[in-house]
Amino acid sequence: MDVLFGQNTSQYAGRGGGLFPVIMLQKQQRRWWRRRVKRVTVGFLLISATLLYALSTLQINFNPTELPVPLSCAPQPGQNSAKLTTNSSQQDNNICVPKVDIMFMKTHKTASSTFLNILFRLGEKHKLKFAFPNSRNDFFYPSTFQRMYVQGFQSGTCFNIMCNHMRFNASEVAKVLPRDTFYTTILRDPADLFESSFHYFSHGIPLTWWIPGEHKMAEFLRDPKHYFSPDRFSSFYLKNLLFFDLGQDNTLDADDPRVEGSIKVIAERFHLVMLVEHFEESLILLKDALCWEMDDLLFFKLNSRMKSTVLKLTPELRAKALQWNGIDWKLYKHFNLTFWEKVEAYGRKRMAEDVAELRRRNVELMEICIEGGHSVKAGSIHEAAMQPWQPIGEKSIEGYNLKKNVDKAYQELCRKIITPEIQYLTDLGVNLWLTKLWGHVRKIINW
Numbered sequence: 001m002d003v004l005f006g007q008n009t010s011q012y013a014g015r016g017g018g019l020f021p022v023i024m025l026q027k028q029q030r031r032w033w034r035r036r037v038k039r040v041t042v043g044f045l046l047i048s049a050t051l052l053y054a055l056s057t058l059q060i061n062f063n064p065t066e067l068p069v070p071l072s073c074a075p076q077p078g079q080n081s082a083k084l085t086t087n088s089s090q091q092d093n094n095i096c097v098p099k100v101d102i103m104f105m106k107t108h109k110t111a112s113s114t115f116l117n118i119l120f121r122l123g124e125k126h127k128l129k130f131a132f133p134n135s136r137n138d139f140f141y142p143s144t145f146q147r148m149y150v151q152g153f154q155s156g157t158c159f160n161i162m163c164n165h166m167r168f169n170a171s172e173v174a175k176v177l178p179r180d181t182f183y184t185t186i187l188r189d190p191a192d193l194f195e196s197s198f199h200y201f202s203h204g205i206p207l208t209w210w211i212p213g214e215h216k217m218a219e220f221l222r223d224p225k226h227y228f229s230p231d232r233f234s235s236f237y238l239k240n241l242l243f244f245d246l247g248q249d250n251t252l253d254a255d256d257p258r259v260e261g262s263i264k265v266i267a268e269r270f271h272l273v274m275l276v277e278h279f280e281e282s283l284i285l286l287k288d289a290l291c292w293e294m295d296d297l298l299f300f301k302l303n304s305r306m307k308s309t310v311l312k313l314t315p316e317l318r319a320k321a322l323q324w325n326g327i328d329w330k331l332y333k334h335f336n337l338t339f340w341e342k343v344e345a346y347g348r349k350r351m352a353e354d355v356a357e358l359r360r361r362n363v364e365l366m367e368i369c370i371e372g373g374h375s376v377k378a379g380s381i382h383e384a385a386m387q388p389w390q391p392i393g394e395k396s397i398e399g400y401n402l403k404k405n406v407d408k409a410y411q412e413l414c415r416k417i418i419t420p421e422i423q424y425l426t427d428l429g430v431n432l433w434l435t436k437l438w439g440h441v442r443k444i445i446n447w
Contacts, residue, residue: 067156072178074100074160075127096291100126101178104163105185107245108237109196111276112186113303113421118283119163120424121416122296131159131176135434137425138165142236144247145169147176151431164425168247170269182290183269187242187335188276190328191321194238195311201237203392208238217311221320240327254326263334272342273335280355285342287354297358298365300400300417303388306377309396369414371401388420392442 104119106112123130133139134151145166147153159176188196198217202208207227213219220227220238229235230251240250248262266273272289274282283297313321322329343351366373378395381387388397400418416424422439425432 066175069175069178070156070158071180072101072160073129073158098126098292099182099290100128100160101181102161102163102290103173103177103181103183104161105168105183105246105270106163106165107186107188107242108165109193109200109241110186110188111279111301114279114299114301115186115274116163116421117302117417117419117424118297118299119161120428121413122292123161123428124416125296128160129158130428131162132425132428132430133164134431137422137430137432137435139167141165142167142234142244145172147172150176165245167245170247170265182271184272184274184286185246185270186274186276186282187332190240190242190325190332191313191318193241193328194321194325195313196305197237197241199305199309199311199396200391201234205232205234205237207232207235218317221317221324224324240325242328242331246331248327250327252327254330259327259330263331266331267334267338273339275336275339278339280358281343281351282339283358284351284354285339285346288346294354294358294361298362298413298417300362300366300370301375302418302420304375304398305396306398309394365410365413365417368410369400369402369406369417371403375400385423386418386420389422389439 100122102119104112104115106116122128131150131153133149139145139149143149145168149166150159150162153176155175158178160178162173162177195217198208198220202216207229208216208220211219211227224239228238230239236244236250243262244250246262246266248266249258252259272282272285274286283299286292287294287297375398377398378387378390380401381399382401386399386401388399390397399420402414402418406414419427422432422435
């Protein structure tokens with residue numbers, strides 16, 4: 001007797017339809033089970049994500065006996081270091097000493113993954129110690145940073161670089177890094193950032209799921225207050241995200257006097273605030289401030305979207321996005337002004353020459369390393385290990401293919417400079433079990 005899902009299928013044969021009704025029944029039941037399993041899985045994941053979110057936002061009030069933070073633990077001459085590496089301002093016979101104790105406040109959707117790759121390579125070059133998160137690739141974002149989120153942290157432990165996503169908490173960061181650490185971050189035009197954030201995160205933000213129409217972002221900006229609620233899951237991605245990442249209240253009115261006070265606090269803490277729109281100029285200023293070499297600045301764009309998926313903002317949409325993200329716009333304008341003051345102090349002509357050299361060297365390296373000399377769609381990346389992390393529901397982030405016969409002198413650099421963040425963190429020994437688990441689950445349900 002044939003049994004299908006506990007039913008006798010012989011009753012369907014011989015009713016004028018042969019096996020066709022049986023096959024149709026099998027297909028219908030399989031579809032029904034697939035839909036049921038997928039719904040249960042999605043429901044379970046949403047509940048799990050909510051619980052993980054709740055746990056990640058718990059504040060850890062842990063007060064062990066605190067030891068003073070060491071000044072620096074960078075290798076000294078004779079310890080396999082390229083040069084003396086300290087953050088003390090040292091000039092001896094016009095010799096610039098590289099500074100490597102760095103806090104990079106990694107903001108979202110601001111070319112920060114590209115800069116992270118620069119820091120990873122610098123850290124390996126000088127054999128530095130990173131303050132990395134534990135179990136995932138961020139410091140339990142969006143929870144406000146706590147020092148106990150650092151993998152292997154103990155009071156008095158010395159670290160050189162901190163650079164993963166966090167919600168900034170200056171007092172806690174100061175308990176991890178040396179006292180003379182150089183603080184830097186990066187900002188982006190808030191309208192463009194909002195478009196990028198809406199595209200990248202919206203599938204994981206429930207409040208966007210019910211926005212009608214094909215152009216959800218435009219509909220959202222038509223009346224943001226109708227859809228937005230600061231208490232909704234992950235809603236912070238859609239309002240003043242830069243201000244939120246920097247540890248401030250992103251729900252304030254842009255004219256609230258507390259905003260100016262917060263901007264002043266940020267300006268006092270960060271030695272250099274870089275700009276995405278002037279990425280090369282930002283790197284040159286950083287090189288000058290930290291006594292780095294031009295080789296330290298080489299980069300390829302990482303975690304970048306296919307141009308076809310980027311919505312070109314109309315003047316009307318741009319104005320609405322800036323109005324909705326009014327605090328970020330005020331923040332950006334403030335640091336845009338201070339940025340160009342630094343460029344003027346550096347020298348416009350000198351800056352233009354250095355930027356031209358950096359661009360030339362990046363182009364040369366691209367020709368040496370990359371097949372075709374450009375990035376490719378996710379589906380065209382040959383090596384699975386070089387696949388970048390994708391947003392939920394699509395594959396819009398591009399990557400690279402290495403040339404097959406790269407000159408031996410460039411093989412290591414070529415591979416490292418295109419290695420995506422998650423893979424590079426793994427290579428550096430970071431515990432990413434939670435991030436990887438989430439990646440496997442997404443593959444199972446085709447996210």
